[in-house]
Ligand SMILES: Nc1nc2c(ncn2[C@@H]2O[C@H](COP(=O)(O)OP(=O)(O)OP(=O)(O)O)[C@@H](O)[C@H]2O)c(=O)[nH]1
């Protein structure tokens with residue numbers, strides 16, 4: 047029991063050390079490890095011997111710069127994790143590279159951290175990446191920063207040099223709204239103020255680096271925030287004889303318990319938490335921030351991975367397709383308008399486009415450029431993004447974890463951002479594209495009215511929506527045959543011929559499927575313009591998909607026959623088939639509704 | 652939540668992300684403590700199930716008890732158990748124990764090469780048939796595009812620089828000087844055809860964390876890690892000819908935890924018993940660039 051009690055108190059904190067190239071980050075960490083006896087036995091001697099063998103001076107940095115190219119170039123290329131323990135807690139220290147070329151690696155390290163050490167060379171003073179890193183740290187949301195003014199030996203341990211840097215850099219951070227926890231004068235190579243107080247700087251009365259690190263506090267605010275659970279997956283291991291349907295994911299913020307009324311966004315589906323599922327752990331009825339959980343629901347509602355689970359009695363998330371964000375770009379190719387990217391936010395992935403660049407910031411000078419229309423590598427931009435379907439998110443100022451995202455370009459994470467606010471969707475890229483298409487549509491000399499006269503009916507896009515096995519295809523084919531026999535121009539399009547995803551369960555919301563919807567809509571626009579009664583089947587179609595198809599098919603209309611597709615609300619449906627869809631009665635019901643909507647010329651029926 | 656709770660939650664998140672994103676996913680199970688904890692974490696993540704194949708690279712020089720333990724656990728936990736091997740090299744006796752090549756070349760042949768071709772499906776995979784209890788040739792020859800591996804950052808230098816989701820190119824090579832960014836809980840799950848991704852759920856765990864977790868969860872671990880009364884035990888498991896035991900009288904998990912926390916190993920690196928690491932300063936980085944686990 048005492049064993050358990052001591053272990054319970056063990057906490058771990060992730061730190062990152064950043065700053066301009068060669069200002070001594072790796073040396074600080076190497077020295078910290080050496081002076082606190084944290085290195086494995088023999089490690090220091092091994093590195094010293096290696097230096098001697100290669101006749102080069104010993105560097106503490108070699109304790110961390112383990113890659114061949116790092117040692118040969120005397121530079122950190124990628125962030126190293128090192129493990130370190132004090133009386134107070136365990137640490138993972140991420141030793142980040144300072145060279146601009148490896149900024150993406152620095153970001154990778156910094157994004158893991160809860161607090162940062164920022165190193166500035168006393169002799170060189172504040173450099174470009176001292177500022178850029180300061181900015182990135184604040185953008186990534188780190189609130190605790192200690193600044194180490196290093197290489198004090200090179201400036202004869204003079205207080206005035208230190209004070210000057212403190213003043214200048216405080217001002218810079220002040221513009222970002224960041225207030226460093228402390229400034230510490232150090233000489234890492236010599237060990238001054240690293241693990242023990244330096245006698246050479248009696249004028250400094252603050253903590254050593256070691257003391258500073260222990261004085262950081264672990265941010266614990268996530269529990270008090272509204273409940274947010276991005277649904278990573280929904281498991282049902284039926285083949286293994288397990289019938290539980292478990293909604294799973296990692297709780298970002300807040301708490302929830304059995305019996306709570308919850309809502310999934312963006313679908314808006316509601317239910318009640320029935321149980322908390324765990325393996326090899328005591329039963330529980332609650333879930334909390336940071337836990338990787340499994341939950342079952344009291345009703346069989348149909349939700350998909352990627353949705354955001356929230357509590358009905360708390361702040362609702364934003365749902366929309368447009369937002370303003372701060373984005374840091376790391377891609378080799380610039381971020382441009384008119385190109386499709388993949389956005390990852392929470393557990394969802396969605397196609398996205400750059401709607402506008404409002405300003406681009408030079409993060410080392412904090413100067414904004416309002417004329418630039420793209421983001422180059424290492425730019426930080428305030429931009430508008432538009433997604434191809436609605437997503438659920440929070441403003442980063444409200445709830446940080448659900449207000450941040452990454453952008454994937456060509457298989458790579460190329461951008462990282464935080465959401466400032468939702469923006470209305472009037473005049474979206476999509477709407478503009480449709481408007482543009484219609485504006486410049488080149489027609490022949492036969493007008494839609496001419497065609498209607500000749501064919502005795504309007505062009506119409508008829509969608510038969512239903513689950514696999516519902517008989518949707520047979521109904522669609524029968525309707526085609528019936529209309530054809532009546533002398534109408536009609537065509538049944540077998541959806542799997544081109545768009546397999548649109549006929550499958552579980553693909554809803556995927557980027558591939560969204561793309562297929564878009565192509566189908568364009569195709570329908572052409573077929574209905576040709577005056578056809580264009581018929582196809584879809585599975586798992588939601589109202590957003592449907593609206594998209596409607597818009598793409600404009601100026602012609604869509605006609606929905608539903609066999610009880612669970613994703614579809616009743617308001618969108620033209621005909622609901624409740625009886626056996628494979629009967630003539632079902633076909634008649636469809637045709638009657640088409641008739642009453644005046645699709646056919648009066649005399650033709 | 653304490654340290655172990657955070658580590659567990661993060662690993663589970665990574666495993667679930669891998670399971671969702673990779674259609675052809677497998678987990679490398681070396682039978683050692685790391686990958687056994689990883690397998691345990693998978694059963695946590697998937698509520699008692701391990702919903703992907705467990706792949707073991709059998710060098711034929713593994714300590715025999717390891718194979719017994721592997722098959723016993725595979726039956727007990729109903730694992731989808733698969734193994735692969737460099738049959739050519741073994742047939743032609745092109746190994747270090749046969750005196751034909753040095754340790755590093757042997758590792759390359761029996762581990763790296765065997766792994767590469769087993770993952771790609773070019774070489775035969777043997778899969779456990781749970782009805783007969785025997786291994787049969789696996790009819791699935793599709794390449795695995797996601798491979799879950801139990802590497803830890805504290806093991807050695809190049810591993811300290813790894814990503815949770817780490818891409819490998821068509822030759823299985825690791826471009827350690829140009830790794831993709833990884834932020835918050837967003838990982839590299841998009842990859843070009845022909846390439847694959849290594850997934851590392853244990854990157855943030857230390858050796859001590861693992862044993863504390865084994866202790867807390869009572870994970871059934873192979874008893875080669877415990878002193879059987881001779882005053883030696885294994886601290887890391889590999890091939891019999893290249894893995895040395897360590898002097899230790901730790902007879903159970905509690906004693907190992909004590910030994911690592913404040914006892915004789917609290918300051919001694921784990922891989923000190925692996926002969927192939929000593930050969931040149933960067934041998935492990937070299938091996939890993941070429942696809943070694
Ligand atoms: N004189 C003096 N030199 C130092 C001190 N600390 C570090 N250095 C030297 O500064 C050089 C760069 O140190 P590193 O620790 O590699 O710098 P870094 O910030 O990690 O560099 P990157 O990771 O490549 O950005 C090395 O040659 C160190 O020996 C110090 O306190 N005094």
Ligand SMILES: [Mg+2]
Pocket residue numbers: 071072073107121122141142143144
């Ligand atoms: Mg460095």
